[in-house]
Amino acid sequence: MKVTIERSALVRALGHVQSVVERRNTIPILSNVLLQADGGALTLTATDLDIEISESAPADVAVKGAATASAVMLHDIVRKLPEGAQVRLTLVDDEARLQITAGRYEGSLAVLPDEDFPTLASDDMDVRFSMPAADLARLFAKARFAMSQEETRYYLNGVYLHPYADGDVKLLRAAATDGHRLARLDAPLPAGAEKAPGVIVPRKAVSELARLLDDAEETVEVAVSSSKIRFGFGAGYLTSKLIDGTFPDYERVxxxxxxxxxxxxxxxxxxxxxxxxxxxxxxxxxxxxxxxxxxxxxxxxxxxxxxxxxxxxxxxxxxxxxxxxxxxxxxxxxxxxxxxxxxxxxxxxxxxxxxxxxxxxxxxxxxxxxxx
The missing domain is CATH 3.10.150.10 (DNA Polymerase III, subunit A, domain 2)
Structure with missing residues (x-):
């Protein structure tokens, strides 16, 4: 793999994906970001096995290929490079190193095999719809403060997202509660979301979404199944497992x-x-x-x-x-x-x-x- 990419595009993509990586991992490859160079773009992917974030950025791909390197270290290196720098990433197979060069800077990071990098499958997401990024951001941003922090009540550790009919008015509703307070937000129901199941989006995914939606384009593509949900942001996406539990009947309170x-x-x-x-x-x-x-x-x-x-x-x-x-x-x-x-x-x-x-x-x- 040999690819050249503008520093700001790389640091932006790394900033979006590396935050999902846990600082302490018992599985070494989960500390890494997957770099895939092909077709005029560099795609970066990170995961903690429950959430996966991926984003592509335009790049000059001289040799296509893939590698994994420390997400935190690579992000720290790239963000400290001079503004406007052209960053060249080269995989040296025989040394199992990723060379990083930019101007007079030269460095390298250890790599692990890209084929060992885990991914979250999304083939079973039958319900798909599009909605304005502003509507989706509002639902999560205004509901998240009421999520529970108690792990024993795991089914309250997220935002409950579901279609809802109020007479003839059809809505997409978000709700969160910790038993002491409740937030309930509505948005117009997007076409195609009528058959979406009620799902509980986990706390960590909600936090990551808040950052991604700030930079999202006008429309977000949503795909959902009974066990996973994916949010597409043009050049990137976030996939998350859902909380396997039953959200309480909050309307009763x-x-x-x-x-x-x-x-x-x-x-x-x-x-x-x-x-x-x-x-x-x-x-x-x-x-x-x-x-x-x-x-x-x-x-x-x-x-x-x-x-x-x-x-x-x-x-x-x-x-x-x-x-x-x-x-x-x-x-x-x-x-x-x-x-x-x-x-x-x-x-x-x-x-x-x-x-x-x-x-x-x-x-x-x-x-x-x-x-x-």
Whole structure:
């Protein structure tokens, strides 16, 4: 293999694929990136056996071939090369080395046989559809904060993606919950997605997708089966195994009749919560919201650290109400609100509260209260 590629194209592709590689691997080849030079392009692939990311970049291929080398080391070398450098990669078979030259720089990395590199098969993905990258990015970006971190509840360690019909309106819905908070996002259902199974996209795949979707072209190609999902980004793709479990019936925890409506400036509310919760206990981060006519009082009393109080002018004409929340969860939801105003729908101090974005009717969040 002998290929020459522009430094920025190589560092961009390496940056996308190498992040999936685990820093500590018991299987040496999983620390490597697969380099395949053929047809005027260099294709780079990395995997941890659960997720596979691949991307192609234009290159001058003098001798086609393939090799694997340390993903982290190759990325570190290439990103430190001068801007605009032409990078030549040459496989020296008899030395089992990958030579790297750029200008006056010369280096080499050990290689492992490319035929030993594992790949995730995608032949069984019968359901295929296309959707705008912005829609897909929104679904995952606004739901991911609610994913569970508890490995014992593995079926909550991801985002549940499934088609949904609301009367005559057909939607692609994403949901995530950790049992204390819930995020539910909708997007128009793409043509071809009607028969897609409900799937749980794992936490790590969701994180990798967030980076890839930032640089994605306008449309993403999605292919899905009962065990795997693939997202195509023009010159690259991400394939991931799915979580083998049953996502709970999250609609059951969404209240239908919360009579008390609170409208508050989202930026002012988030800032007040952040200030008042500074003295709250680290474990629960509990904060009390006391509601009366057009007034919201936020208070924290921590016997070990101190107390704090702040009042906000709000739009509220419901019954007087005191309710407690985890301050960090309130801030996480506030960070998802794009509009100026957040709407809270409350029932009583022990019932779930709905939070909506007035400028995004297809986003809904639910928080469980705390005793304070």
């Amino acid at each position: 969404i209240p239908k009749t919360n009579p008390n409506a609170l409208r508050v400036d989202n930026k002012d509310f988030a800032a007040a919560v952040d200030r008042v919760s500074t003295v709250s206990a680290d474990r629960t981060r509990s904060i009390k919201l006391a509601l009366a006519a057009d007034r919201l009082r936020l208070t924290v009393n921590n016997p070990e650290a101190g107390s704090a109080l702040e009042e906000l002018s709000v739009d509220y004409d419901g019954e007087p109400l005191e309710i407690g929340f985890n301050a960090r969860y309130l801030l996480d939801v506030a960070a998802q609100i794009d509009g100026e105003t957040a709407t809270f729908r409350l029932a009583d101090p022990s019932s779930p509260t709905i939070i909506c974005d007035e400028e995004d009717e297809r986003a809904l969040y639910v928080l469980m209260p705390l005793r304070v």
